[in-house]
Amino acid sequence: MFPAALLGIACATLAGTITGSITVAWRIPSFIVSLGVLEMARGAAYQMTNSRTAYIGDSFAWLSDP
Numbered sequence: 080m081f082p083a084a085l086l087g088i089a090c091a092t093l094a095g096t097i098t099g100s101i102t103v104a105w106r107i108p109s110f111i112v113s114l115g116v117l118e119m120a121r122g123a124a125y126q127m128t129n130s131r132t133a134y135i136g137d138s139f140a141w142l143s144d145p
Contacts, residue, residue, distance in 0.1 A: 094120065 102109045
């Protein structure tokens with residue numbers, strides 16, 4: 080679980096760096112750039128999963144329990 084958390088933090092840092100760089104370089108509002116990066120990430124996820132939902136089962140059900 081720890082390597083996955085580090086990978087998630089690294090991906091978020093990379094996305095933030097890209098978003099910030101585009102915002103500063105092209106003087107586009109950061110909200111618009113963030114939406115564009117979100118759509119690119121969503122498209123990449125669709126490409127990796129062939130547009131299928133990945134079910135993980137009950138292994139994370141404890142997160143939603145009161």
